[in-house]
Structure formats: C-alpha cells, structure tokens
Amino acid sequence: MEIFQISSEITPLAKVGGLGDVLMGFSRELLKKGHSVLPIIPAYGAIDRAQLRPLNREEWFDSRFRDTPIRASLSYYEFDTALPVALLDTEDGFFRNEKTIYDAHDGASAYLLFCRAIVDWMIATHQAPDIVHLHDWPTAILPTVYQTVTKQEPPFRTVFTVHNFEYQGRCSWDDLSQIGLYQHNVPDPSRLADPVHDCLNLVKAGLLSADVSTTVSPTYAQEVRTQEQGNGLQEVLSSLDDRFIGILNGLDSTYWNPETDILIPKQYGLSSKPRPSSRVLEGVRFAKKFNKKHLFQSIGIPLIEGAPLIASVTRLVPQKGTSLIKDLCYRSEEMNTQCLVLGSVPDHQTEQDFLHLDSFLRARGRGAVFLANNEAFAHKAYAAADMFVVPSIIEPCGLTQLIALKYGTIPIVRKTGGLADTIIDLDSTSGIPNGFMFESADVNALVQTTHRALKAFHNLQRWEELMVQGMVQDHSWTKPGNAYCAVYAGDN
Ligand code: ADP
16 A cells, blocks of 8 residues: 655654654555655744755645745655655745744644645646555644645545644634635635634544544543543544554554663663573563662762652643652652653643752752653663653553553553553552552552562562563554554444
8 A cells, every 4th residue: 555644743853752653654664565655744943954865856846825826845754774765845845944843843733734735746846645544633634735726636645643632723714825725715624624623623633534543542442432531522532433443553663662762872672582690680680670770870960879760751731640649759758669750741830840840859969850842862761770750641552651661661651541551550459460440549559559560570580570570561563553554444
C-alpha cells in the first residue's frame, strides 16, 4: 500500500511529545512490512537539517493563503535508517522562518495552510495514495479541504488518529477563510461546529469526515466516550460506533533500546534472554548504577546509598498530574528517595513552582529539576532511574512508562487510559506484573503505592524479577502495526 502520514511531529526531527515518537516508530514498522510510507511535516526552522539526507527531489506547486496565490514546495529527504520524510514550505519560508513548533503562528493558521497546501500538492502532482493517515487537530481538516476544493470525495481512504482529546483545534470561520473554506462552500458545514462552544472544532470535523478514526489505547477510546473525558465530543464519538477504535501505541524498540542507546553512558540489557543468568542481571545492575552515578555527578549531587531514584520526564501540564509529581518529590526526605524531574514548562507559574522544588531538592541533596525539552537528557534519566512516576490525571496512551519498562525502570502509574492498558501492579492477581498502579488521583494514594514500591525495591530478588518482566515484554510496533494495517484494509 502507499501511505501518507500527515503530522505536525516526527522524532527526532520535530518532537514535542509522544506524537513524534509514534510517527517515527509506526512509519518504520510500515516500511518493514513492505509498504511505501511518506511522512509529511511542515519544514520548521527548528529542524536540525544535519540529520537529513536530501533526495534531490522537490515539487513546486500553486496554493492559496489569505486570498493570495502562493507557491509552495514539498522537499524529499531521508533520515535515520532510510526513513523518507517530505517537508512542506512556502516560497517565502512560512514554516522555515519559525523556530518553534506549535506556537509558531497564532491559532490554527499555520496548520490550516499546511492542510490546504498538501491538498493542492496532491492535485497538482496527481498523487494517488491508498491511505492518507492524519494525526491530531493540525491535520484534521484535510478531508474537508479536499472535498471543498475538488467538490469530490477523496479517492483515497482517510484514517484520523487523535492522540489527545485535550487539544481539539478550536477556531473560527475567519480562520478557515484564510484557506478558502467558507460556510457556503464547505459541504455540510455543521460537521465543523463545536458541540459546546460557539466556534469550530477541527477534531470534530476530522472524526466526521475520516473513513475511520482511532485513538491510542482501548481504555482511552472508552473513556472519551464519557462526559468526564470526552471534552464535549462524547456524543460524536459514541455515534461513530466501530468507526472509532482504540489501538495501543507501540514503542520503537530500535530507538528506545538500552543495549544500543548511544545517548546513555553505559549500555545494558538482557541480550533478549527472558531468563537471564545472574551474571547478566549483575551487568544490568552495574550499568544502571553507573548511569545513575554519572548523571548525579553531572548535576553535582551525591548519591544517597539505599535511596532509590524516582524520575519523571514529562510535559508539565495538569493532565500529567504535575501537582502529584511535586507532592511526591517534596516527600523525598521522609521517604528516603532521590528525585529527578525533566519537564517542559508551558507557563510561568508552573516554572516558578518547579524552580522552588528544584531548590528544595538540591538543598537536601535529594535531587533536581530540569526545566527543558531535552531528548538526550531524557534517555539518561530513563537509564539512571530505579522508578518512574506517571501519575497522570488523563493519559491517552503514555509512552514514558513503556520506555521506562524497556530501561528496567519500574513504573508507578495512575490507573487511566493507556497506563491501565500497559501496567500490571505487583499485587495484581492476574497477568504478569511490571509495575505499581494506584487509582485515586490524590497524593495519599500515590504515597501509599510508592511505599509498596520501596518495600519491593529493598528485596533485590523481587525487584529484579519485576525489572526483567518489564524489560522482556513486547511493546514494539509489530502488533499495533498489524492492527493499523487491518484498519487500512477495512478489516477492523
Ligand atoms: P505526551 O505525548 O502527552 O507528551 P507521551 O508519554 O505519549 O506523552 O510521550 C512523551 C514523549 O516525550 C516521550 O518520548 C518522553 O520521553 C518525551 N518527553 C516528554 N517531556 C520531555 C522533556 N521535558 N524532555 C525530553 N523529552 C520529553
């Protein structure tokens, strides 16, 4: 099959969160399965061009933006292990001139232009893919643009994946008019109306125009059909029946692999052995300790013998349970733990709160907070930590707990969305345990669960059993890749 993956992120070129990782891992899996895959993203100025190998193919075409004819282009590159990518830009560098990703241009304008230009490119260059797979609100309007511009249904199958229903792309007819879409020329404009607010909703338009829509875990697919988590779209989602399904994300097991990860000081692993010898386990123990020492040396904090390192790598937004992360870190002395938070901050208040936590931890030698989006540091944190906390209030799938499992770092998670689908508590009576889980979104539940984890940590044999169970589990893209291929073929 020929598949276009239209997205605002792909790791490592343009990554804000899990969407980038998904695009990379999933595209690689489709290539492996023998499909022709083309990820298309905006040509952000923030992309490190040194990672790209030009394929000397550039296609120029006419498009329209703000009532003005423009020239735009799609340039083809290869990166990573022969994964192709096409970067879209305008002649005057609309995307290239901006250094950041989502807040590059106000509102939805940049991504509306992105969708319009892709449709114009497809028409101008007679593209005939089997599948156009759209990801999240920035790409959701593409089928509507196609219908409006061509006055025909798309001759390809469209699949729309929502990675997070918190972000729905709310905008106005004024915004859409920039790409030539008006209430009078869009087929069935009511499809775009936000169910709650007096505005338009790009995700709703995507859900109602795609052939099939998906989200990133089966539990989240159920949760968003409820009023509590549907963010206003619960009725639309329920009406879609089996045109809306949950497929658990995979993890790119080449990129996230402690045996080959060049971003960590000491590589380690079980050499694919589900029952590793005590020597192999000793090697893992040694390497993780080495990585921890290395990381703590680099931040100038001595390790406290016997105190496990609890890490968090996250966007510091409320849905990630940021106040629970803070509460847990503030108890590091009484619980005898050390803590490391790597967080990207969305606002000034969160920044202040976490800077305060940083001073608290450093003053007591209990850890540190790094407020940055730093891919290399994230790899080091996964490899160094003993435990990894993901106390999300809402978690569509969550990749960090899967990465932690691969790196032998035991997840402590709240039971929601994809966390509920991937983590089995040590005390569970069914399934193979790989971590710790609590249900109520309050600090007492988190602290109690962390105490259970601490108890297990001090029983080396029990702890290493848990680590091995997590490390050998298959969270690769093989199974989700098959599920998406079934969706592509109409067999879901
Ligand atoms: P989300 O997509 O909601 O942010 P996921 O758990 O699905 O959450 O994916 C998070 C991805 O982003 C992981 O690869 C994680 O390592 C990475 N990440 C999150 N925050 C940071 C950060 N501050 N620095 C580096 N990487 C980060």
